[in-house]
């Protein structure tokens with residue numbers, strides 16, 4: 001007898017519907033799964049059969065054919081165990097045969113019949129909701145994630161037996177809803193604060209601009225100047241995530257399986273700091289069972305690359321395209337996947353191999369050719385995509401000793417938030433959230449300069465020999481500086497400050 005059950009699967013970060021058709025008939029006992037199953041789906045046989053037996057249902061050896069449609073997409077992972085089991089149970093009459101057009105089943109089975117957590121529940125449930133599905137039966141441990149979607153009846157399932165009783169109308173399962181607002185209200189706690197950093201007012205100012213406009217930036221300075229310390233405090237001043245962004249980030253973290261337990265929704269911006277030994281693949285994502293890489297895990301947040309020149313060339317190379325496109329395409333045998341990766345890059349580096357080029361305290365021992373080689377590693381591909389170059393000079397002893405009244409991260413964050421709100425409002429119709437995302441076309445519309453601004457920029461170009469790329473970067477940063485003052489127009493002083501953050505264009509000109 002033929003049964004049909006609906007399930008969901010993943011393509012990149014989006015869920016899609018899969019029809020699970022099960023036919024059980026007499027004849028030679030066999031088990032066949034068709035419709036491009038991968039190894040873990042083919043291996044569902046043992047899990048499903050044993051789980052059914054351990055749910056007090058007798059299952060005789062019969063001819064079973066399971067078809068997963070659409071046939072052209074590769075079905076991965078163990079999340080089809082549950083719909084396959086339900087299909088078999090209906091076909092053999094252990095579950096009353098019924099139309100389940102409005103329901104979706106997702107979950108991995110253990111041999112004992114318990115339903116295990118799976119990755120990617122959020123994107124699957126979002127798509128189910130968009131398709132008009134009303135009920136989702138999901139693993140109990142995924143309930144917080146699934147429960148964030150208002151308007152979906154979420155049934156958390158602990159065991160197959162429980163589900164059988166529910167479908168037969170004997171003992172009904174309870175639905176679950178997550179209280180999303182309470183998660184957004186939970187305060188954003190950090191162990192560090194900009195209060196800890198003495199002096200460095202100009203660097204803090206630059207980082208405030210970077211956070212406000214989501215600008216890529218490079219911290220450059222001698223060892224011990226405080227680069228790592230400053231960068232580690234950036235998460236404390238990042239603007240709040242809006243709900244739309246939170247869902248996007250959660251989708252990716254859900255697929256990667258890194259959502260912390262009991263956290264249904266990521267409500268703070270990610271801060272990813274991979275070690276310099278990270279591989280190109282770990283940065284971009286992919287793999288046999290495809291997963292998003294570090295660049296995507298940093299979506300709507302920060303990717304921090306400490307000691308940039310230490311990273312291997314290949315890793316730096318793979319970042320070029322995604323930094324510009326804000327998405328990554330991973331090619332696979334059957335198809336190509338796209339992962340979003342709209343992140344803000346924060347990188348740090350010493351000015352030369354020995355670290356002391358330009359230092360007043362210690363003499364640099366590097367030969368100019370060594371310095372040129374060192375810089376060339378990051379120059380072309382990455383430097384072009386960085387909006388702010390921030391020079392970090394070591395603070396003086398007197399300043400370290402001083403009990404200065406520095407600003408707290410919270411005060412800075414308020415200003416960043418205000419500036420970001422202005423941007424979100426301005427770009428509402430354009431599908432972007434921040435100044436850093438402005439395309440050449442939008443740049444012309446939103447970053448108009450007055451006569452004074454144009455003259456200043458012209459002079460700077462002639463005098464400093466800035467590249468054409470630097471032009472757009474300066475305009476975007478000037479826009480953010482104006483937004484921090486809630487100024488509608490970009491004024492000369494905003495342009496003047498933005499030009500200051502292009503020091504490397506001057507120092508290391510070819």
Ligand SMILES: Nc1ncnc2c1ncn2[C@@H]1O[C@H](COP(=O)(O)OP(=O)(O)O)[C@@H](O)[C@H]1O
Pocket residue numbers: 196197198199200221222223224225226227228229230395400
């Ligand atoms: N402005 C500062 N205020 C307070 N401590 C500082 C400051 N700058 C540096 N330090 C101290 O020096 C240490 C080394 O700084 P670090 O961030 O590791 O330097 P870098 O990454 O530039 O080599 C920090 O952990 C901190 O204890």
Ligand SMILES: [Mg+2]
Pocket residue numbers: 227228229306
């Ligand atoms: Mg450091």
Ligand SMILES: [Zn+2]
Pocket residue numbers: 352353354355356357364365366
């Ligand atoms: Zn040196």
